[in-house]
Amino acid sequence: MTRTLIAIVYHSGYGHTARQAEAVKRGVEQVGGTEALLIPVEEAPDRWNDLEAAEAIIFGSPTYMGSISAPFKAFMDATSNAVFAKGFAWKNKIAAGFSNSASRSGDKLATIMQLTLFAAQHGMHWVSLGLPPGNNSSTGSEEDLNRLGIFLGAGAQSNADEAAEVTPPATDLRTAEHLGRRVAETTRQFVQGRAA
Template sequence: MSQPLIAIVYHSGYGHTARQAQAVKAGIDEVAGATSQLLTVDEAPTCWSDLAGAEAIIFGTPTYVAGPSAAFKSFQEASSNAVMAQGYRWKDKIAAGFTNSGTHSGDKLATLMQIALFAAQHGMHWINLDLPPANNSRRGSEQDLNRHGFWLGAAAQSNIDEGADIAPPEADLATACHLGRRVALATLQFVRGRL
């Protein structure tokens, strides 16, 4: 049986979301039987056939002005002609998402919702984070996974005065890694269930 491909398509304006994408990839790569491919939104349009062959696509973008970055939106719009017009080539693939912003909330939920709706328009199956909220009690910590309390996808926060060599924090990268593992396991289950 061939190993299912899980693609990660992302935009990163300053390198912070790229670190998050690499953490998602690391989570996928921990799962035996799955392979990963990391693509920026600039590379993705030259790889439509790779994305058509993937069993899952995880989308990532920074949150700018309460939504996905313009570069990510451009990729979304390009997929309309390249994917939808060609017969819903992403239909029944697994999908998930992640985002990063400078503040703890930063309207990241709005971005994740837009990514989930984008996946739904392609007929994809959305995978959530499946982590309880953390850092919400006296026993909580900034080092907890899902410290921001998102369910829809992985969220990260990067201080605006710190470079990508420092931010996002390890807890947010570990949360992104968890998302990658979860999507890889769900994809394997989905693919093997189809046999």
């Protein structure tokens, strides 16, 4: 079986979401037979062929003012002509998403829901995080995966006054890594099933 290509398209205004994207990539690469392709959203207009070749696309945007970032929204809008109008080209691809904000909630769920709807408009199959909420009991800890308790995708929290070299915390990066691995495993199963 050929290698399964999984693209990670993301925007990062200050570097924090880029670290999350890199963690997702590490997770993808833990699954044999997969190849991860990091695509900063600024490069996406020149990478439509790479995105079309991918079996899965994982979307990542910081949460700004309770929503996706403007550069990521511009990318989404561009897909209406570059992808959607050209025959529903991403239909039946696997999709997933992640977001980062300074606040624990920061309305990251709203951003991930926007990414989910975007994937649905392209006819894609959404993969959730697949983890129970962490750190939600007296025996929980800040080291728990999914410590922010988001089911739909991977969330991360980065203090507004700290550089990307020190935040998001390691547990949020491990959660993003988990998402990458889960998407890679799901995509491999999907591709193998289709081939059978």
